[in-house]
Amino acid sequence: MSIGERIREMRIKKGLSLTELANRAGVAKSYISSVERQLQLNPSIQFLNKISAVLGVSVQQLIGEENAQTEKLDTEWLxxxxxxxxxxVTPEQFKEFLEFHKWQKSRE
Known part of the structure; x- marks a missing residue:
């Protein structure tokens, strides 16, 4: 999913129109539209900071890095x-291992 697609999805989930997002973020409505439609593929960090603040997410979430890392971590742990x-291995054995590991770390 592109940055623009993520912005559009998050904007809609928040119930914001393009105009509302533009006004709250202090950026041009036409610029947001061009990012969402993938006409502008490389928005500035200043733009991403403003948009992420209004949407209540991190810049990493907007660009997709945070989700990719979380999904990878979740898959590895699973x-x-x-x-x-x-x-x-039983849950009790796993808990014992974790406690032993914590004890070892505390001795270092």
């Missing part, structure tokens, strides 16, 4: 949890 379950 795979590890499945592997642990399939190998017979």
């Amino acid at each position: 795979e590890l949890a499945k592997e642990a379950m399939e190998s017979g």
Whole structure:
């Protein structure tokens, strides 16, 4: 999903029109429209800061980095949890491992 598509999706979820977003962010309505329609593919960081503030999200969320990292992390942890379950590790054993690891870290 492009930056413009994410902005449009978040704007609509917030119930904002292009005009409302433009007024609140202090940017031109036509510029937001061109970003949303992917005519402008490289918006400035100042523009992204203004838009993200109005939408209540981080710039990373607008450009898609945060979601990609979260999805990767979630997938990695899910795979590890499945592997642990399939190998017979019980929740109690996993908790013991975590406590041991915390104890080891505290001794360093």
